[in-house]
Amino acid sequence: MNFASDNTAGIAPDILDALAAANTGFALGYGNDPATRALERQFSTLFEREVAVFLVPTGTAANALSLAHLTPPWASVLCHQQSHIMTDECGAPEFFGGGLKLIGLPGENGKLSPATVEAAIARYSGHRPHQVNAAALSLTQATEAGTLYRPADIAGLAEIAHKGGLKVHMDGARFANALVRLNAGPAEVTWKAGVDVLSFGATKGGAMAAEAVVFFDPAIADAMHERRKRGGHLFSKHRFLAVQMEAFLRDDYWLRLARHANGMADRLAEHLRAAGLTLVWPVEANLVFALLPEDLDRKLKAAGASYYVRRADMLAGNAAAADGLLLARFVTSFATTEEDVARFSALLDR
């Protein structure tokens, strides 16, 4: 009953197999190998256009490198105040970006609204050179609240951003979970909706450690080669990053894994609701947030359930955490089993 995070899971079987299969013979290092070349083509096919792809081992690296690439040091990135870049990356975007600024904005259900973004752009424009103006908008898909932007939402926000001269970044650590729920194609929710750069996540989805920075306009990607190397993120035995990603994408494996994770979340949500608990946000990906009485929390933990109780301030402006209630986050993954969900459900019922 491990619902602590999707990164408490291991490696999805096909991906581990791919590591073993690739472990034969010699290959040039630093991405100059056939597997990396093939993967680059695979990404272009996947996104229905020529893209530039840079593999890195962590989502923090993917986000920080992307944002540093889009934003000069004297500019700012608009993002949700609960986004991972804002709260959980120890200032990596600021570090890679030479001291750029993240502007955390409020938004219901973990999402930014057009009005909020429009107002922020208006505020963080002009007054040069005193103010740190906005140069990029970062959207998280799925969000930290487990909710989703629809393609039309993204298109609307991206239009506002582009009109204001901002580039659009998408943190897609849980991109697959979003896709399978939206029943949309990768292109549709990214560049066709106005996304300029995507942090394409595979680690939470089932890889050991593999993320891709995807530039939809390869013309602006060139210096990313140096950024990645200089950040210590260029693997020498690069083929082992490439084959993780290749196996993830092959035959819609990533979508199948995500569909399972989302399904487990749905089932968990159902059980929690059936037990009379309040779900805080719509369950659209693989995260479920519920308000738990403290004694139930103790009982679940004692029975071996693992999940995080988050800070209540995450709820500000969304729902009021009544006294004696905790905000609990349950995360499912490709490795969550029906048995575990059933055991957990049984605990709720008693």
Next chain:
Amino acid sequence: MNFASDNTAGIAPDILDALAAANTGFALGYGNDPATRALERQFSTLFEREVAVFLVPTGTAANALSLAHLTPPWASVLCHQQSHIMTDECGAPEFFGGGLKLIGLPGENGKLSPATVEAAIARYSGHRPHQVNAAALSLTQATEAGTLYRPADIAGLAEIAHKGGLKVHMDGARFANALVRLNAGPAEVTWKAGVDVLSFGATKGGAMAAEAVVFFDPAIADAMHERRKRGGHLFSKHRFLAVQMEAFLRDDYWLRLARHANGMADRLAEHLRAAGLTLVWPVEANLVFALLPEDLDRKLKAAGASYYVRRADMLAGNAAAADGLLLARFVTSFATTEEDVARFSALLDR
């Protein structure tokens, strides 16, 4: 006949097996798992003292994080002018170190002499606050020239460094190759000789991607947690870094792998010498540098041998590359086979 680099090899079998063996159940992320805890104890045992260990996926990350930790942004690192940090890390130490300066010093056989280091410390001291003074000395073991510092060499240099107020870093990307040749213990060539922080390499030695920053004084290591995270180098599924390293160290596997690589280099060196070619530096680890006539180079390459021809300026002050001769670098690894060496040797003989 791939002698291009030790990173063209794949994953050593026991390490791949360890990845598979670890792929069971759930584990807390970010290093809060039992495998990481066990590895930390393993390192303290290995080095015969309490150490602080931080795993990262690349040698560039290990070096850059280490040097940034030892050196304030307004100070400098003394190193060999041909060291990897100086020539091949795209300014990672300068980036992580907030603009610190690397001072490249000359030295025969890829090594720094006490006189050179002493003079450099004298020069890069005082004249505050105008000059970028020296705060750290970085030694590479084995060096980029494939040569070694003896324990007494290290102790002598470290004493000079410490007397001048500098900390001592060792880039041990090929630390195992050095150890097996020196027939010395890990403690003996590091902290017992005065090394403060070690970049302990496993990737070139056989891991997929795993390096360790080892602090011999855990008291100064604390903020490295933040540095690593902020650099995007903290793995979420951290156990897969830990078990690579655990398998590398278990039952002297790392030393056996290195012994094989060194042995292959010795054999290669013998063949090159027997063919009448000049070896440029003593062969003490798994690198062999030879002066190759251009037509021999063409013949070897045509027959499928892979190796790098390096810039001739690496030879400055060491040996004169006669006209028509190239400086060729041959690197062996755990994966180099006797057959490959024999085939290569046969090409030389003809």
Next chain:
Amino acid sequence: MNFASDNTAGIAPDILDALAAANTGFALGYGNDPATRALERQFSTLFEREVAVFLVPTGTAANALSLAHLTPPWASVLCHQQSHIMTDECGAPEFFGGGLKLIGLPGENGKLSPATVEAAIARYSGHRPHQVNAAALSLTQATEAGTLYRPADIAGLAEIAHKGGLKVHMDGARFANALVRLNAGPAEVTWKAGVDVLSFGATKGGAMAAEAVVFFDPAIADAMHERRKRGGHLFSKHRFLAVQMEAFLRDDYWLRLARHANGMADRLAEHLRAAGLTLVWPVEANLVFALLPEDLDRKLKAAGASYYVRRADMLAGNAAAADGLLLARFVTSFATTEEDVARFSALLDR
């Protein structure tokens, strides 16, 4: 009728005279001159303890250098969301601090409350190494709203900060204006109340360009020599910074200049109030904020009055700007004349 800013004024007469008087003979550069030595003693006397002083030409430099000195790159500075460091320094603290983070907090009348600071410290503590924890608290005295912290306010906030392990910085660009109103001594409102580092402003008060970073614990100041030089802020003809400051401090000149500026602000406030206008915040220093009808604004501007109309969001949580009303900021200085205030008042009356 120039009320645009206290930096639209020129140089106070005694300070200009001091520049001329110092322009004789030769003096060693970079602060190694007798005038600088004397000034350092003068500061220690002024603050009733040994202090370390670093002169720089701008307030942005003083703030950014101070904050970078107190805060590691992976930590954050708590400050008011309307503070100058947050809104008007183009990310200088983030730049000098290697990517540190400013956390802007709300607070009535431009001031932070103990409850707000306490909650922020609780939030930005722990969760290592994911979160950017708080390492410093920056208070502005006088605030951007023209209000003041009482010595007891500062002591209370500093106690909370120190208990949480934070250092306390004071942005004293208008420190003199605060002092004369509080009728308190420099020591009383700084280190005796728990301030660790002060940006001591002279430029707005009457200097050409001179600010001092004052460390109340000289033991932590050492590397500031390098920070200042490396930031390009160490003057070669340093005596001309020192004598500006010396003249500013001599015979309470700075306090007399500030008293005049405050008095002009009081008078302006009186006239605005008498004209039936709403003053937004208490007038405690040399800034007056009033809600102006748009047609009055046009009339005043047409008659030659100069002042800024600020963004209305500065009012959030304080007072509601009614439709058709602008938030106008009037700043007085040592150079503001009674005639100008009278002329302005006459315009209001009509």
Next chain:
Amino acid sequence: MNFASDNTAGIAPDILDALAAANTGFALGYGNDPATRALERQFSTLFEREVAVFLVPTGTAANALSLAHLTPPWASVLCHQQSHIMTDECGAPEFFGGGLKLIGLPGENGKLSPATVEAAIARYSGHRPHQVNAAALSLTQATEAGTLYRPADIAGLAEIAHKGGLKVHMDGARFANALVRLNAGPAEVTWKAGVDVLSFGATKGGAMAAEAVVFFDPAIADAMHERRKRGGHLFSKHRFLAVQMEAFLRDDYWLRLARHANGMADRLAEHLRAAGLTLVWPVEANLVFALLPEDLDRKLKAAGASYYVRRADMLAGNAAAADGLLLARFVTSFATTEEDVARFSALLDR
């Protein structure tokens, strides 16, 4: 007899007068004043083309901002190994440049030769993304050795640089001293010869603290507004920077001041030569380097002469400092008097 540096002098009379004259009435801050606007036009006239000008108070700021603007963080600046940016700015270029690298090159008489620059560009090109490639060439005019590049020298070096894709920066801390000796116009030795950005010095020449970054292609200058502000180098009372520079340039005042300084250096050189001492480098600006016997050094110092004895390694590859000889540097300025030179000469004669 103060020959320690040109920055031990005070403010040239006309410049001090200009400060006083400008001290009237109010002016908008941050460069939005008429004096700044006028100065910008004056610079365009002076250089016979539209230029973009940014005033800052120190030469270190001017150099660091310029180089950071021309060079990405992962690239390098080629410069003389004895240049001020390399030895005396405490890493300011590296700091402002986000960790860029300075490559110090040798060169006779303090100057870089075409062959050296060509070889360095060849070396620091390619091998992406491992190596820190060259993006800018920085020339010092006059050099730290007191020597000059002829217009044809500059044109030759700039052509090599541009062909390699590098931009050309000139550190003109002593630009006036160079101009009057070369009998050339400002345009001729800068953009007409291929210089892209100039650090135009006035401080050593007679200002209190005023330098200008001059972009010969205003199209690339835009973000310098933010860089300067963010570096804490945008003066609020900006008119007092502008009028220093205006007075410096008016009626060739700067050239007259420089002509005097150079003349004093010539006379000093003559006396030293007449006393049988060896001059180390050609005396082309306002610096004289001589080899002094130690006892003469003691005698001169005892009699009140002030000058620096520099590190002997500055001589490497130029002339051998015989045992018992010191390398003494004498610097003259607009404030050096004929009487002082005569007194000094009399000491030599005895």
